[in-house]
Amino acid sequence: MSQPASSLVRVTKLEPQNLPDAAATLAWIATRCDGELERARDLVAGFKAQRPTDSLEALHAWNDIEVALGNAAAAASVYAETNPDGAVRDAADQAMQRIDAFSTDLGLDRDIYEVVTAVDGTGLDPDSSRLLERILRDFHRSGVDRDEQTRERLRDLAQAELLASQEFAKFIREGARSIRVRREDLAGMPDDWMSAHEPDQGGLVTVTTDYPDSIPLMTYCSVASTRRAMTHERLNIAWPQGDEVLQRLLGLRAEHASLLGYDSWADYDAEVKMIGDGGAIAEFIDQISAAAAGSAQRDKAVLVARRRQDVPEATDIDAADLTYYSEVVRKEDYAVDAQLTRTFFAFEKVRQGLLEVTGRLFGLTWRRVDDATLWHGDVTAYDVLQGDERIGRIYLDLHPREGKYKHAAQFVLASGVRGRQLPEGVLVCNFSKGLMEHGEVVTLFHEFGHLIHHVVGGDQQWVRFSGVATEWDFVEAPSQMLEEWAWDADILATFASDADGHTIPPDLVDRMRKADDFGKGFHARTQMFYAALSLGIHRSKPDDLTQAVRETQQKYSVFPYIEDTHFQCAFGHLDGYSSGYYTYMWSLVIAKDMFSAFDHANLFDPEVASRYRDKVLAPGGSDDAADLVADFLGRPYTFDAYAAWLAE
Incomplete structure (x- = not known):
C-alpha cells in the first residue's frame, strides 16, 4: 500500500482561485440548500403516495430523502462557519433553520412512521436490517408515538433549540477579544511573532484571543500581568450574552428529554452512544x-x-x-x-508532510484540484485517490480570519453514497502561516484523521452509515490515534526541518515526548x-x-x-457535544488500545495499517464501534493500555 513520495501532490504556495462574490454564493446556497430541501419534500410526498411495502424499496426511498437532507444541511453548516461574508453566514444559518424544521416535521410525521413500521425486515442483509432498526429508533426518539399536543411541543422545542445553538455559536465565532500592551510587556515572545505584531501609533500592540495570537503568548510571554490579562479575555469570550443563551438552551433540552420520558438530557443523549x-x-x-x-x-x-x-x-x-x-x-x-x-515546523512543510505521511500510511494520493470552487483564498482542495480510483475530495481551510469558526474541526460537505456521490470533507483550523507549535502539528494530524475516516468510510450503500457515522463517543478515537504519528522521530524526519534544511534531531523528539508526558x-x-x-x-x-x-x-x-x-460562555462544545464532552477521553482509552496493535518501531508497517484502514475506518458506521475495534484487535478493547500510559 506504500507509495513513493514523488507520487503525491506537492504544494508550494496558496493562490486565490475561483472565489465567487457574496451574491453568487448566496445564490449557490439557495440552489444547494433550498434546492436539496425541496427535493427532499418531493421525495417525502412520493414516499407517502406510494407507501412502498417491499423492504428494500422502502429503505432506498428513505435513503434518497436522507441524502437530500444531508447535502442541504452540510452545505449550510460549512458556509455558516467559514464564509468570510457575514451576510452569507447569516443566510446559511437561516437555511439550516428551514432544513432543521423540515427534519423535525419528518421525524414527527405519523403517516411516514406507519409506512416504515409496516416494512417487513425479514430476509434483509445485515446493513439493511441495521438501517431499518436505526430508522425505527430515531422515530421513537423523535416522539412520533406521543400524543398530538406533545408532538407539537417537541416540534417547537426542536426549532428553539436550533436557534439557541446558532446564537451561542455565533457569539463565540464573532466574539474574539483582545488586549493592548506595550512591547516590553511582551518579553519572551518569539521574533517572528513580534514581527507580525507591530505597535500602533500609540505604541501599543494589539493581541487577540484567536489561537495564533493567544497560544504563543500564554506559552512564552514572561510578563505575568500580560498572561493574566489574556487569560481573563479568553475565559470571558461571549460573556455575558452567551450565558443567557446557554441557560435557555439547557432549559429547552431538559424539557425535550422530559417529554420523551428521560430523567435528563444526558440520559437521552447517551442512549445512542x-x-x-x-x-x-x-x-x-x-x-x-x-x-x-x-x-x-x-x-x-x-x-x-x-x-x-x-x-x-x-x-x-x-x-x-x-x-x-x-x-x-x-x-x-x-x-x-x-x-x-x-523552527522545525514551518506550515508549508508540515502540510506537505501530513499529506505524504497519511498517503503512504493509508495507501492514498492527494491530488491538488485547481478548478474547485472555494470560499476563500486560503482554502485548498484535493481529490483523494486510492490506486487509480478517485474516492473523495477534501478541502483545507487552515488559517484564522474574522467571523470564521474559532477552533479546529472537520465538517462534512457531502457524505459518500456508493454509486451516487463521493464523500467531501472540510478541515477548518486556525493556524499561523509561518512557524507552528508542535502542539498545533499534533492538532492538525488529529483533525486530518477525521477527514480520512470520512473519506475512507464513505463507500456505503446507506448514507446513514457513511464516514464518521459511528457512535459519537468513538468518533475521536481514530483521530487521537493518528496523533501518535506526529510524535514519532522517523515520521517527523520526513518533513520537519529548519530554515537551513536540518532535520529535527531524534534525541530532541525523544525529549519532546517525555516532556509532553509531563502533566x-x-x-x-x-x-x-x-x-x-x-x-x-x-x-x-x-x-x-x-x-x-x-x-x-x-x-x-x-x-x-x-x-x-x-468559562461556560467560551466553551463551544456545550453546544455540539452537549452533555457528551466525556467522549474525548472515552475515545482516547480506545485509541491507546488500538495503537498497541502497531509496531512502534515501524509505524509505516503496511500490514497493520491496511488492516486498521479496512476493519475500522472503511466500514464507517455499518457496525457497532466496539465490534469494529474487536475485529481489528482480535479481542474486545480494554482500559489497560490507557492505564499503563497514565502510570508511566
Missing part, C-alpha cells in the same frame, strides 16, 4: 479522575515549586501561569525549548472538569452557571477557578 446512559458517564469521569490523581498532584507540585522561584510567596498556580510554567519546566528539566522546536495527569483531570461540567449542567440545570463552573472545577481540576471569569 457506546456508554448507554448518563449515570455511566459520571462513573467514567470518576474512574479517570481517580486514575489520574497521583500523577496530577505530583506534576502540579513541580509547577508550583518552579513558579515559587519567581514568586516566592506563591502557594498555587492557575490557568494564567499554567501553560507558561509548563513550558519553563519542559525547557529546564527536559531540555526542550519550544521556541527552538517550532498528563493534570491534563486528564482538567478534561474531566470539562466533562463533568457538560454532564452536570445537563442533568441539574443550575441557576448560576458560573457557580457551577467554580464548583465543578474545584472538584475535578487541580487548578483553581479565576475570579470574574465565565
Whole structure:
C-alpha cells in the first residue's frame, strides 16, 4: 500500500482561485440548500403516495430523502462557519433553520412512521436490517408515538433549540477579544511573532484571543500581568450574552428529554452512544479522575515549586501561569525549548508532510484540484485517490480570519453514497502561516484523521452509515490515534526541518515526548472538569452557571477557578457535544488500545495499517464501534493500555 513520495501532490504556495462574490454564493446556497430541501419534500410526498411495502424499496426511498437532507444541511453548516461574508453566514444559518424544521416535521410525521413500521425486515442483509432498526429508533426518539399536543411541543422545542445553538455559536465565532500592551510587556515572545505584531501609533500592540495570537503568548510571554490579562479575555469570550443563551438552551433540552420520558438530557443523549446512559458517564469521569490523581498532584507540585522561584510567596498556580510554567519546566528539566522546536515546523512543510505521511500510511494520493470552487483564498482542495480510483475530495481551510469558526474541526460537505456521490470533507483550523507549535502539528494530524475516516468510510450503500457515522463517543478515537504519528522521530524526519534544511534531531523528539508526558495527569483531570461540567449542567440545570463552573472545577481540576471569569460562555462544545464532552477521553482509552496493535518501531508497517484502514475506518458506521475495534484487535478493547500510559 506504500507509495513513493514523488507520487503525491506537492504544494508550494496558496493562490486565490475561483472565489465567487457574496451574491453568487448566496445564490449557490439557495440552489444547494433550498434546492436539496425541496427535493427532499418531493421525495417525502412520493414516499407517502406510494407507501412502498417491499423492504428494500422502502429503505432506498428513505435513503434518497436522507441524502437530500444531508447535502442541504452540510452545505449550510460549512458556509455558516467559514464564509468570510457575514451576510452569507447569516443566510446559511437561516437555511439550516428551514432544513432543521423540515427534519423535525419528518421525524414527527405519523403517516411516514406507519409506512416504515409496516416494512417487513425479514430476509434483509445485515446493513439493511441495521438501517431499518436505526430508522425505527430515531422515530421513537423523535416522539412520533406521543400524543398530538406533545408532538407539537417537541416540534417547537426542536426549532428553539436550533436557534439557541446558532446564537451561542455565533457569539463565540464573532466574539474574539483582545488586549493592548506595550512591547516590553511582551518579553519572551518569539521574533517572528513580534514581527507580525507591530505597535500602533500609540505604541501599543494589539493581541487577540484567536489561537495564533493567544497560544504563543500564554506559552512564552514572561510578563505575568500580560498572561493574566489574556487569560481573563479568553475565559470571558461571549460573556455575558452567551450565558443567557446557554441557560435557555439547557432549559429547552431538559424539557425535550422530559417529554420523551428521560430523567435528563444526558440520559437521552447517551442512549445512542457506546456508554448507554448518563449515570455511566459520571462513573467514567470518576474512574479517570481517580486514575489520574497521583500523577496530577505530583506534576502540579513541580509547577508550583518552579513558579515559587519567581514568586516566592506563591502557594498555587492557575490557568494564567499554567501553560507558561509548563513550558519553563519542559525547557529546564527536559531540555526542550519550544521556541527552538517550532523552527522545525514551518506550515508549508508540515502540510506537505501530513499529506505524504497519511498517503503512504493509508495507501492514498492527494491530488491538488485547481478548478474547485472555494470560499476563500486560503482554502485548498484535493481529490483523494486510492490506486487509480478517485474516492473523495477534501478541502483545507487552515488559517484564522474574522467571523470564521474559532477552533479546529472537520465538517462534512457531502457524505459518500456508493454509486451516487463521493464523500467531501472540510478541515477548518486556525493556524499561523509561518512557524507552528508542535502542539498545533499534533492538532492538525488529529483533525486530518477525521477527514480520512470520512473519506475512507464513505463507500456505503446507506448514507446513514457513511464516514464518521459511528457512535459519537468513538468518533475521536481514530483521530487521537493518528496523533501518535506526529510524535514519532522517523515520521517527523520526513518533513520537519529548519530554515537551513536540518532535520529535527531524534534525541530532541525523544525529549519532546517525555516532556509532553509531563502533566498528563493534570491534563486528564482538567478534561474531566470539562466533562463533568457538560454532564452536570445537563442533568441539574443550575441557576448560576458560573457557580457551577467554580464548583465543578474545584472538584475535578487541580487548578483553581479565576475570579470574574465565565468559562461556560467560551466553551463551544456545550453546544455540539452537549452533555457528551466525556467522549474525548472515552475515545482516547480506545485509541491507546488500538495503537498497541502497531509496531512502534515501524509505524509505516503496511500490514497493520491496511488492516486498521479496512476493519475500522472503511466500514464507517455499518457496525457497532466496539465490534469494529474487536475485529481489528482480535479481542474486545480494554482500559489497560490507557492505564499503563497514565502510570508511566
